Amino acid sequence: xxxxxxxxxxxxxxxxxxGKILAHLETAGFAIRALRLTxxxxxxxxxxxxxxxxxxFYDELVEFMTSGPVVPLVLExxxxxxxxxxxIGATDPAEAAAGTxxxxxxxxxxxxxxxxxxxxxxxxxxxxxxxxxxERLGL
Ligand code: GDP
Numbered sequence: 001x002x003x004x005x006x007x008x009x010x011x012x013x014x015x016x017x018x019g020k021i022l023a024h025l026e027t028a029g030f031a032i033r034a035l036r037l038t039x040x041x042x043x044x045x046x047x048x049x050x051x052x053x054x055x056x057f058y059d060e061l062v063e064f065m066t067s068g069p070v071v072p073l074v075l076e077x078x079x080x081x082x083x084x085x086x087x088i089g090a091t092d093p094a095e096a097a098a099g100t101x102x103x104x105x106x107x108x109x110x111x112x113x114x115x116x117x118x119x120x121x122x123x124x125x126x127x128x129x130x131x132x133x134x135e136r137l138g139l
Pocket of ligand 1: 057061090110114
């Protein structure tokens with residue numbers, strides 16, 4: 001079993017889809033191993049997405065991610081990173097496969113309902129960004 005980080009983004013929390021997305025992830029075979037609801041400030045969202053600094057959509061992304069509560073969670077499955085990327089679908093919901101979280105719940109490429117780590121190394125860093133040592137040691 002391995003772990004990955006997901007974040008249910010402000011658009012999905014605001015539209016009342018957080019519970020449906022959690023159910024979708026559980027049905028897809030993930031175990032929820034850590035979870036919280038939090039609102040990111042500018043510094044936190046900027047740091048989380050530092051890799052995108054300088055990209056044309058960076059300011060919009062930070063503004064969006066600070067616009068309301070988010071739900072970060074740690075998911076466990078076999079090959080969790082790849083499995084979650086497949087389960088959420090393409091970044092742009094217009095290109096996402098049928099039945100994926102983004103096809104079902106995302107509004108646009110920017111407001112796209114959910115984040116998922118894109119490698120095991122990033123999953124470890126991103127889990128540590130949101131969850132404390134005592135939560136991580138419980139995984
Ligand atoms: P992901 O790994 O599928 O989330 O996609 P990326 O790592 O490429 O981008 C990170 C996040 O930045 C995406 O999930 C979107 O929320 C946002 N993003 C990416 N491209 C665009 C864009 O062209 N416009 C806007 N507004 N946001 C974007």
